[in-house]
Amino acid sequence: MLLQLGVIGLGRMAQALVIPLIERGELSPEQVFGVVGQAATVQLKSDHLPNGLKLVAASDLAANGVWEAPIQLLAVKPQQLESVASVAATIKPELDGRKPLLVSLLAGITLERLEELFPRHICVRAVPNTPSLVGAGLTGLSWGKDISNENQRLSVKRLFLPISEVLELPETQLDAFLALTSSGPAYVALMAEALADGAVAAGLSRELAYHLAHRTLAGTASLLKEKELHPGQLKDMVASPGGTTIAALRHLERAGIRSALIEAVVVAAERSREMI
DSSP: OOOOOESSSSOOHHHHHHHHHHTSSSSOGGGGEESSSSSSHHHHHHSSSSTEEEEEETTTTTGGGGGGGSSEEEEEEEEGGHHHHHTTOOOOOTTOOOOOEEEETTTTTOOOOOOHOOOSSSSEEEOGGGGGGGEEEEEEEEOOTTTHHHHHHHHHHHTTTTTEEEEOOOGGGHHHHHHIOOOOOOOOHHHHHHHHHHHHHTOOOOOHHHHHHHHHHHHHHHHHTTOOOHHHHHHHHHHOOTTTTHHHHHHHHHHTTHHHHHEEEEEHHOOOOOHH
């Protein structure tokens, strides 16, 4: 059976991509080859991976086989990038003269830098977010200059479609995309925690407060999406004249929550650009 996907670094996000592809029958475990940094990690991760998926340590001579896959998922830590690239440079894959696709999950590493380090590859940047771990994610894709046909794009998109909505974006928009979608779950988690704290202060148990906060946030997001409502429309639906909600909204506006959230996204985008 031909190797179809090589995975360099098999952390949580890479596993969230690979396991659904196998579960849906789009890949068999034998078509996936993973490489991790330490030998001790191999057994630890193997216990949680589908039987038949080959996983080796980077120090294993067999690890070079990962570069023979037509699609390679790069999911190492950014500080490991150059050492990985130096290994790739020593290996010339036998793919009938075609360059393999290298899909990078590394934040802040530009296509220009990837193409410089991996000249034998067609490079793609992918920015998935953490809700992808439960199949409810968003992924932004930016294509390298060597992408030449729709089949190559489709091959990459198929990696992410089981776990996320996929958007094709110019690389100049990836920092803003990351600031909203990748950092955004932290903003929402902070709001969930604060709302629950408020409910506890108002008299609810901690367990019930968290449950209600989570369900309220999830239900609100579903309502906005399913009914295609502008956020302002939903706010106006809930805030009746002289009622509790408009009093609370007045307090939030006075506290500057709207400006704080806007600036959080802008600051995150600026920080992402600084990391490049």
